[in-house]
Amino acid sequence: MELLECIHLSKEFDNKKILNDINFKIPRGKIVGLLGKNGTGKSTLIKLINDLLTPTSGDVLINGKNPGVESKRIISYLPERTYLDKGMRVADVVKFFEEFYEDFDSDKAYELLAKLELDKDMKLTKMSKGMQEKVQLILVMSRKADLYILDEPLGGVDPATRDYILDTILSNFNEGASVIISTHLIADIERILDEVIFIDKGKIVLTGSADEIRKKEKTSIDEVFRRMFKC
């Protein structure tokens, strides 16, 4: 059974198709890049997988089941926006995750917080957006999940921090788990990808092994992306 499978998945808003007949499978133990320009449907697809949107048609199957309590137990999701209650302190949100997710490792979270010199007693309101995003990434990566879904994890951070974030992802995700990283900053993540899914205007336009695509096209994934989405 595949870890994640999308079957003829479509989503419409006001009769406008945002996603159109999406089909793909993600096995265990892979790092998958969900690549596409802004506004091509990457976040919509991720929201559908996470039960934040209801599909117009088609199915999302996680371990063979539609999104629900079971899938939420095994998916660790980092959205593109800050989703924590700003009135809480960092230690409070760590406790919150500890209470709700059985696979959450608070020791690991505190270790990562210390490495990034983030004060556990600081209120989220007092933190910059970048610091809040780092806290969220730490929370998400401190879970021993089967599937990590990271929506634009490199969006608003400087290049030095991008490397740190990628290292954090690589060195902390659960062995045997899969990771989906949605981004348009391909050059930064190309080195870690096993598979890629190119999405444009709500449709999958290219999918396959990152190595095979590089071999076939005789260039980097970043270059393939640039050629494919040239304005």
Place this chain on the structure above:
Amino acid sequence: MLGKLLKYDLKWVYKIIVIYYGLALVFAIIGRLLGCIDNSFIFDVISKISCGVSVAMIFNILINNIIRIWVRYIHNVYKDESYLTHTLPVTKGEIYLSKVIATLITMFTSIVVSLISFFICYWNDGLIDFIKMIYPEISWGIIITTGIVVILELLFLLFLGLLAITIGYRSNHNKLLKSFVSGFVIYMISSFVSLGVLFIIGLFNKDILDLFTSMNAVIGMDILKFLLIVAATIYLVYIILCNVISNKLLQKGVNVD
């Protein structure tokens, strides 16, 4: 998991309201104590001002309680925080039930604090005599039933708000505006239905029919009791309906921003 959700919902609502609880009680006690000092114009004025502030706090508590429940629902279920709420390993039913229980608990404590503050300020034999002078036939039964109807009406408004938000936020645009419109329309429909129910009862009860057909209808205590029981029953049915519909709509899934 329901208990954990409830804990965070209650924390969020109480965070601010507890301050108003304290203020209402403190000003009520100050007002009462200073009111006990005889022959002092200054203390009498301060006592009256303190009791006035306490009453203002009571209104503040009730309004704030309702608004915070609605705001919490929007933020937690449809706005940024919903990205966390809907990815927790809990059912949508548990998420909604947590809001309902939080509403009932916070409204209960708010009403208790409001009543205590009010009675600290104004309770004395003179008040009872005043009420008996206006309504000579009034009984404790009527007073308590009236209180229950008022509480049920408040709860109906609160749950109507949650239903309106659930309907409004199902659409893709102008969600808040659509919530307001839905709330207004449902309120108007429920008012007409209530009048319709009363009219149908009136077909079997001349005294109630008189309320519709005569300008000089007299509301006796028996009719008042009956009306209060009918009102309480209607509000109870509305509250249940609002919650059943909201929960069903939420179960169908959300479309967060």
